Amino acid sequence: MSSDIARPSGATGTTDSVTFWENHYAGVDPQWGTRPNAVLAEVVTALAPGPTGGGGRALDLGCGHGGDALWLASRGWDVTAVDVSATALDRVAAGAAAAGLTDRVHPDRHDLAQSFPEGAFDLVTASYFHTPVETPRDRVLRRAAEAVAPGGLLVLVEHASLAPWSWRDGEKGEEDVRFPSPDEVRASLRLDDGWRTERCDAPRRTASGPGGRTATVTDNVIAVRRLRRRGEV
Numbered sequence: 474m475s476s477d478i479a480r481p482s483g484a485t486g487t488t489d490s491v492t493f494w495e496n497h498y499a500g501v502d503p504q505w506g507t508r509p510n511a512v513l514a515e516v517v518t519a520l521a522p523g524p525t526g527g528g529g530r531a532l533d534l535g536c537g538h539g540g541d542a543l544w545l546a547s548r549g550w551d552v553t554a555v556d557v558s559a560t561a562l563d564r565v566a567a568g569a570a571a572a573g574l575t576d577r578v579h580p581d582r583h584d585l586a587q588s589f590p591e592g593a594f595d596l597v598t599a600s601y602f603h604t605p606v607e608t609p610r611d612r613v614l615r616r617a618a619e620a621v622a623p624g625g626l627l628v629l630v631e632h633a634s635l636a637p638w639s640w641r642d643g644e645k646g647e648e649d650v651r652f653p654s655p656d657e658v659r660a661s662l663r664l665d666d667g668w669r670t671e672r673c674d675a676p677r678r679t680a681s682g683p684g685g686r687t688a689t690v691t692d693n694v695i696a697v698r699r700l701r702r703r704g705e706v
């Protein structure tokens with residue numbers, strides 16, 4: 474599974490997202506993260522099974538090696554796959570070419586702290602958009618909500634606990650790391666009443682780590698549907 478990241482090879486304490494994540498991907502097996510995240514696939518299958526008549530636009534934020542983006546494209550979505558790492562995006566492009574999905578996968582490099590793709594999307598996803606680099610995460614996720622078209626869905630899948638092999642924030646021990654609850658994440662989006670909450674919970678799953686290790690971990694899952702434009706009654 475792509476989410477169950479081992480300690481990134483970029484050193485913590487690096488302040489620049491590009492440097493940190495390029496160092497990380499330089500040391501990662503290109504096959505890592507090329508399969509969809511199971512939780513994301515489950516939520517999308519249930520709530521946004523696919524574009525009717527083709528042409529639905531999806532945006533995957535912090536796509537990494539593109540497991541989610543490629544899976545969405547295989548289901549008919551036209552996917553803009555965003556990451557700060559050019560290395561990761563090159564691998565997404567290679568994966569799309571190998572799968573015959575080049576027409577439907579559009580790698581688009583952004584440091585989301587600084588820029589965001591233009592336009593409106595029927596599905597916006599962000600799976601495990603976590604980074605040890607100082608990043609205005611709440612602001613990025615609010616911008617993600619703004620990018621959802623009326624009728625469209627925003628799906629956030631996040632870590633809500635640490636696997637024993639995961640990287641930590643500096644030297645903090647596991648007991649010192651506090652993850653927000655799914656309700657807190659949803660509240661941070663500051664949605665108006667033009668949205669319906671489809672999922673806001675914290676399921677547990679078995680995560681796979683290096684060397685065949687496994688552990689039970691918790692994810693936050695937030696799926697909200699935009700019913701109408703901001704200000705529309």
Ligand SMILES: C[S@@+](CC[C@H](N)C(=O)[O-])C[C@H]1O[C@@H](n2cnc3c(N)ncnc32)[C@H](O)[C@@H]1O
Pocket residue numbers: 475476478490494506510534535536537538540555556557558561583584585586599600601602603604608
């Ligand atoms: C924990 S990985 C998750 C990757 C992928 N979504 C998955 O589930 O396998 C976080 C991803 O966010 C990307 N990222 C981190 N900070 C970013 C930023 N400021 N702008 C764009 N992408 C960023 C990283 O390059 C990395 O690919």
